[in-house]
Amino acid sequence: QQPVQSPQAVILREGEDAVINCSSSKALYSVHWYRQKHGEAPVFLMILLKGGEQKGHDKISASFNEKKQQSSLYLTASQLSYSGTYFCGTDSTGANNLFFGTGTRLTVIP
């Protein structure tokens, strides 16, 4: 039930853009995105619900393609503070039981 994330790691210079992908073999009710900085707990970024939608705040946005069972996280004009490991969590039952991908390590350098 674990979703697959790609890429596993990416290095960006400040101001560059990145896309992180998440795909599932199961039909999904929702997709969550979280960011975890080194030595800290994961922190919620956003949730996308069944029905297909796009969300965003600041320069981080995401899309959810229900039919393809995929979600993508878009980071534009990256900042140093964006560095961390990004996890997608997927719910295939509607009960908000989340299975997380293996994560994408994002490093933003000056």
Added chain:
Amino acid sequence: GAGVSQSPSNKVTEKGKDVELRCDPISGHTALYWYRQSLGQGLEFLIYFQGNSAPDKSGLPSDRFSAERTGGSVSTLTIQRTQQEDSAVYLCASSLVRVNTGELFFGEGSRLTVL
């Protein structure tokens, strides 16, 4: 504080000993999750409690692992006869499941080292 509280924050034990890890969720949160994160790895699902429903134990790696949630609040994860491969950070999270949201709030984790 108002966040998810986990204890102990660090636990070093000898192989073969039993350990208990505790999680105090945010008050009023009906859902509680346990995940395991090995060094540099992703979040491995262990168990999920939601209200009065039977917990989803499908992620527990062996019968040495068990968890309970008393009174719909505090949860204890127990690992019996610990092995070195059990070494990891055990993360607890809670959420208030409702339409259009359900974000998980994570605790700081309990780092378990089995010697």
